[in-house]
Amino acid sequence: MKFNEFGFIPTLEEGLDSMGFVEATPIQEQAIPVVLEKKDLIACAQTGTGKTASYLLPILNMIGENPKEHIYALILAPTRELALQIDQQIMGLSYFTGATSIAVYGGGDGMGYEQQRRALQEGANIVVATPGRLLAHMSGGKVDFSKLKCLVLDEADRMLDMGFHEDIMRIITALPQERQGLLFSATMPPKIRTLAKKILVDPSEVNIAISKPSAGIDQQAYLVYDEQKAALLKHILSNDTYSSIIIFSSKKDMVKKLAAELQRKKVSVEGFHSDLDQAQREAIMARFRAKQLRILIGTDVISRGIDIEGISLVVNYDVPPDPEDYVHRIGRTARAATTGTAITFINDKDQHRFARIEQLIESEVPKMPLPEGFEAGPVYDPKKSGKKKRNSFKKKKPNRKPTGEHGGAHGVAATAAPVVASVVTGEAQANGGEVAKSTKPKRRFNRPKRPKNSEGTE
Numbered sequence: 187m188k189f190n191e192f193g194f195i196p197t198l199e200e201g202l203d204s205m206g207f208v209e210a211t212p213i214q215e216q217a218i219p220v221v222l223e224k225k226d227l228i229a230c231a232q233t234g235t236g237k238t239a240s241y242l243l244p245i246l247n248m249i250g251e252n253p254k255e256h257i258y259a260l261i262l263a264p265t266r267e268l269a270l271q272i273d274q275q276i277m278g279l280s281y282f283t284g285a286t287s288i289a290v291y292g293g294g295d296g297m298g299y300e301q302q303r304r305a306l307q308e309g310a311n312i313v314v315a316t317p318g319r320l321l322a323h324m325s326g327g328k329v330d331f332s333k334l335k336c337l338v339l340d341e342a343d344r345m346l347d348m349g350f351h352e353d354i355m356r357i358i359t360a361l362p363q364e365r366q367g368l369l370f371s372a373t374m375p376p377k378i379r380t381l382a383k384k385i386l387v388d389p390s391e392v393n394i395a396i397s398k399p400s401a402g403i404d405q406q407a408y409l410v411y412d413e414q415k416a417a418l419l420k421h422i423l424s425n426d427t428y429s430s431i432i433i434f435s436s437k438k439d440m441v442k443k444l445a446a447e448l449q450r451k452k453v454s455v456e457g458f459h460s461d462l463d464q465a466q467r468e469a470i471m472a473r474f475r476a477k478q479l480r481i482l483i484g485t486d487v488i489s490r491g492i493d494i495e496g497i498s499l500v501v502n503y504d505v506p507p508d509p510e511d512y513v514h515r516i517g518r519t520a521r522a523a524t525t526g527t528a529i530t531f532i533n534d535k536d537q538h539r540f541a542r543i544e545q546l547i548e549s550e551v552p553k554m555p556l557p558e559g560f561e562a563g564p565v566y567d568p569k570k571s572g573k574k575k576r577n578s579f580k581k582k583k584p585n586r587k588p589t590g591e592h593g594g595a596h597g598v599a600a601t602a603a604p605v606v607a608s609v610v611t612g613e614a615q616a617n618g619g620e621v622a623k624s625t626k627p628k629r630r631f632n633r634p635k636r637p638k639n640s641e642g643t644e
Contacts, residue, residue, distance in 0.1 A: 217241065221368060224248075226388065231392070276314070287314060291316045324357070332362065338370070339385075341370065403516055405516065406554050408556060409556075438460060442461075454481060492518065498526055499526065510546065
């Protein structure tokens with residue numbers, strides 16, 4: 187189905203044309219008509235399916251039909267990265283409509299808080315917010331939701347996993363009871379169904395099955411012991427055909443360690459984690475988008491929070507605990523009909539996790555031989571890997587060595603070798619490793635004038 191078949195207002199269609207949007211994705215084709223009819227909706231769709239536009243487009247269309255200077259829609263998101271990404275998409279799609287928006291999130295300075303407060307008071311049409319920061323503004327009694335027409339929960343499953351249930355319910359009690367409710371979730375566990383019953387009224391349901399990894403992704407796996415991971419990573423990064431790389435680790439401490447070791451070797455790399463302030467995060471992401479940074483290392487927070495084309499390699503330094511996170515991680519590459527490579531390191535303790543991933547994606551990922559010069563890694567035996575010893579505290583054989591079952595988290599050995607001995611030479615880190623100051627533009631509080639042409643929507 188083409189976007190011009192939905193009957194959007196001309197200014198919204200102009201924005202779609204200028205951004206090159208022609209064909210709707212399955213989630214957009216099913217969800218947009220429901221939202222346009224102002225019905226409640228519960229939709230199961232993961233990131234990368236076009237779900238954001240599936241609710242933004244009808245919301246912008248309704249705002250454009252009857253423009254007012256008040257808050258029309260509230261979008262709740264689990265992380266500041268996702269909130270910013272949604273707001274940036276609004277800016278592109280709404281360029282010709284005159285709709286206004288504000289991203290409300292924590293982690294910034296006092297100036298950012300004041301800008302958010304003023305925008306909320308002046309009535310930005312769409313508020314995109316993380317629950318905690320929005321509650322902080324609401325506690326001051328300065329947010330007027332009395333004319334709100336639509337509430338959106340994006341990545342609702344992640345918000346509940348992060349403990350935002352109570353915050354969400356507190357926010358909802360301050361909203362008008364007569365409103366449209368839209369709930370989007372990558373998964374549909376019972377707790378999401380329970381939440382939907384509390385906040386939605388007779389919702390329509392759209393279920394886009396967990397998509398398998400793109401056919402353009404060359405998936406590979408290496409069976410390694412923890413002490414082999416550093417040398418293997420060095421070997422992979424020495425391939426300069428990988429121009430833009432994301433490395434995932436399940437632990438923030440490992441993200442910091444990997445980034446520090448690579449930076450000491452003058453590699454163009456930054457770690458992306460919760461200890462950075464917002465200006466640092468935005469500066470790092472801007473450099474990575476602009477290809478001024480070759481390697482970004484982070485936790486699963488960025489597996490859903492970024493949408494960047496041209497990422498040629500994803501490395502899973504460990505196996506994610508949740509099989510669906512694997513799909514999100516490797517989905518950062520081979521976007522927009524391109525190709526890419528995804529490599530996963532599997533130690534002896536994580537094999538049962540990887541077997542669950544293969545079950546989810548209904549495909550066996552090739553186990554690659556280690557490069558020449560490496561000693562043999564563990565044998566792939568996921569059934570043995572998943573077994574736990576019983577009652578080992580009751581009976582101990584004096585001659586048996588401890589199994590090390592409770593060693594480092596996610597396969598990070600305490601005696602691991604230095605992360606990188608050497609990396610490709612001549613690759614100096616951009617800006618000497620220092621994070622540039624944020625160049626984030628000022629927020630738009632008032633409706634912009636319509637431009638004379640349709641260029642430069644991004």
